[in-house]
Amino acid sequence: MVVPELRPWRAARPHVVRIADAVRQCLARAADSVRPRPGRIAAALGPRSARPDRPGSPRVPRPKTWQFTATAATAGLALAAGVVTAAGPWDSSGQRTAERHRAVALEASRGADHGGSRAHAGTPPRGPQAAPPAASVLTGLGGTATAARSAPAAKSLAGVLGPLLKSPVLGRRSAAVVDVATGERLYGTGSDDALIPASTTKIATAVAALSAMGPNHRLTTRAVYEPDTEEVVLVGGGDPTLTARKKTRGLAGLHDLAERTAAALAKRGVRDVTLSYDTTLYKGATMHPIGVNPNLAAVTPLMVDEARTDDSTSGPAPRVADPAADAARKFGELLEKHGIKATPPGPSKASTRAITLATVASPPLAALVERMLTNSDNDLAEALARHTALATGGTADFAGGGAAIIARLTHLGLPVKGAGIAVKDGSGLDRRDKLTAGLLTALLVKAGDPAHPELRPALTGLPVAGFTGTLAGRYTEGAAGVVRAKTGTLTGVNTLAGTVVDKDGRLLAFAFLANNTPGPAAAQTAMDKAATALAACGCR
Template structure:
């Protein structure tokens, strides 16, 4: 048993080495001021009790999460799994069928997994599907569509891209009430915060933007302005098709703290009905606090662009978001719908498409096509997965994860590093509570709508082979039972050599 335990730890170390491209990524950590450090701390202190039980009695033999997560602090590079003394065998279709089909049979049809499903398990090293069950069938993906959104944005813009929020001064034509106007221009950063934010990893700060703006105005001898705000970067309806909802704010390029009306930073929350107007009001208050009189109420305007009616704009102050890599990780870890919709629209802007739901869907699809992903019959209607009009296959989403694991595409790696860790982070923190086989080993994105349960991610099998998977089921009537069934399937991959 001790030999198997050591074996599994070596496998996990290999997985971490493969999915982390360079040491700088590890040193910086993803969003939230070093999530990986927090993962290790929680793992070390976890009592390993509580919550639902997913596995059998044999699950107790697997290692705890503390040693499993410890390799996240290293920059080890995994050897090729297909060559050399450290080569590890790939699983076989028959072996995977032996591991997965009993679970599918037990929970399928009238069971927890509902009426329809789509399963794909792929060897990450070769990109070859090693097990599939209706893998090409299209199903509603729910939030695992964020994997596609994230990889499209990273491919289009790169992991170092930062979203700007800017204050500009219209030039060459301002008259009357517009003579002393400044304009707050939304660039599409939903993480712009009005709360105190410190440190190099903090989100862009509206307070800092107010500091810069007030300083620039005072240097020019201006102590009184009118404030406008510009949301023209986006087009189309601002409301998601699901309508007003605590899971997502109206989609606008200008908002603070994702339009949340409480102190939360993720999950459902009461939302502003007009996030852009609220952000402008907040900014006006901050300017007043810094000695700049703001006359009247902020109003929606369009800042003139260079060459438009002979007018131009002069930048006055700018703040930038965290890198796109951090935004993708945050969107995946917490299944953040607001960030996901922003990522889709940033992809649309980069592609020259209208930054609307329709334009963003086309841009994401086009970018996935450039990555040579299997798109036949797929439809992407939004970036978050809240829209039931999304229809994709498990085969597509598994291949998205293959691209993210490809050593030749380190720019796509945040799609893997942002995956929640089973039992410890994000949307998987409350799952795998007593499933020691998968706990701390499975990393996966969750998806849940009424009647829809999905899971897609990565594991290292007992031989040390990195596998990616996508499990999708529609028509479920027992959401908790479906979650447990999907979790057991992922644990089954981690627990066998499957040859």
């Protein structure tokens, strides 16, 4: 097998070059381990896309090795990089978009993949051809690989994972592995013990929010006009992705809102206004119990660019002290550029008599969930927890958000009772959060259930090993492109929960939690080794 050179990618953006180089390495390893015979590639693609056998040619059996799964996943990611300009800022590979299209197609066919070749399986109706999504999610969305072989044997799986997870660098540990197709637990050690989950809490937040509001829900920011006082009120709708940047790339833009607001005021003959802002959507404290921290802004329903003071879009960053006042000030400056003179803004509350001048809406909840999981976005996580509370009649504060998450998981029939399970925030920054490995795997299985297509973004948003989000710099060898997982890190806490396709093409959900770890680097390496071993395991 000849591995193609990818030199034309050198002119691309740096992250695309990195993806291309990683793909080339993966293809090279596959070439060394697999010597293709005539027709083998066609056979690997399955009967829908394979060419008919030529008369007199021998029938070639389908390969049973895992290399084709890994190669297909990484090649799909390489092709996806070519549609970067059509993707959102957290979808640099285009893979998320393709997976959402496939989920829609499968939902329309009641969870079954009935038509066409694999090349077109992820394409929405009447739309351009989407990039191929990773095989690990294709399996969870109704692919045929799951039915090809039975799940790993529990005893053999324990023999592989047991020694790796008994490492002293993992401190107090909890682990579970579940077959996504059947929900059967294949491996467990302390899997019903509630430990600090750190950012894997975001999986629970994602499932609860999607369950409560649906994947198409959007968060709306409004500008309203009080005719009695000639006051313009900027009403926060709880969208932390509202941006003051000119190039919004699908996000709700403050520039657009100001332009539309100014136009509406001009039609009324209004040129001078009192500017106010409304943050009453949320209740309670705005400061997270963790305190002032670069990982999270003050939790308020009105902010732009997550209150970051630099040009970053993810990760830790310095934040403004009062995000709502900062957003309103920037809005006022934009109004003045459009000929509307505004006073310095102050807090207020829009009355029931207020007339809506203009609105802007966030991307759909499915995209917000994917961004939250891929980048471990704490600001989005806290916003989604509060919106889950609002959607279910609760109070939009830290306690109400946590209670709403537990209530939605209970509604879905997930194991949240007993064992000391607790959710105190949406992000997992609160050390009082307690989840079990059993619950985390149950969440992942539920997200892959054909009966709940609305939960699919909780799977497609998981970082891809070696390629995206918080796993971009991990798994550069072995399981890159095959492991997809949410990471979690606090002082003395390391966690990892996600999905993996094993050697036989079986989709497995896993969760590894470690508390009282002596050091983050060693614990992270131990968990990565366990996930890599799970990917390579046939375990018969």
